[in-house]
Amino acid sequence: MGVGRTSNTGIQLGPMLALLVASQVPALLPLSAQSIGDRIRVTTPGATTVGEVTIVDDHGFRIREGEIHRSFTYREIARLERSTGRKSRWKTGLLYGGGAGVGAGLLYGALVSGACDALTLGGASQECAETGAEVAVVAGLVWGAAGGLLGTGVxxxxxxxLWTDIPFARADVSLRPIIGRVPGTNSMLLGVRIAH
Structure with a gap:
């Protein structure tokens, strides 16, 4: 066997070790899932800030909130979220508006029944109850539909x-390449030094 050659019978650990190290590096890096231009919400122990990302690096990022630029390191952040856009609340409006309309219709029917009873001095309570029930059903349906329509519009x-959480590592991690010669051989050493 000459210098710089390896035996074909043994397993070469160098490439396997390099692959193992390379596969673990992403787990140690801060997950920079935010990109320049993203709208994010940053929660620190003292405040919550919403703005647009302008700069991202391994240690943190900078956002613009109106005309103010603020920088954050990953260590000081308690929670980091990305905006997924704005969503209308028409379904909620439909439920609240429709429910309020039906409730108002039922209340109106009860008031009609009570007013009828008072006007007839209790002499037509059966008819007043039936009239009040009919009014309640009709008013509940009509006002419920109108309230639902209004609520949907509002x-x-x-x-x-809407916001989604961005997972991130709180430690500052930097990678530095290691390139050198293995003493006594014609081999090169390639690696990565991980510094916290």
Missing amino acids: GALVRRE
């Missing part, structure tokens, strides 16, 4: 922003 106009 809910479509009122939009809320």
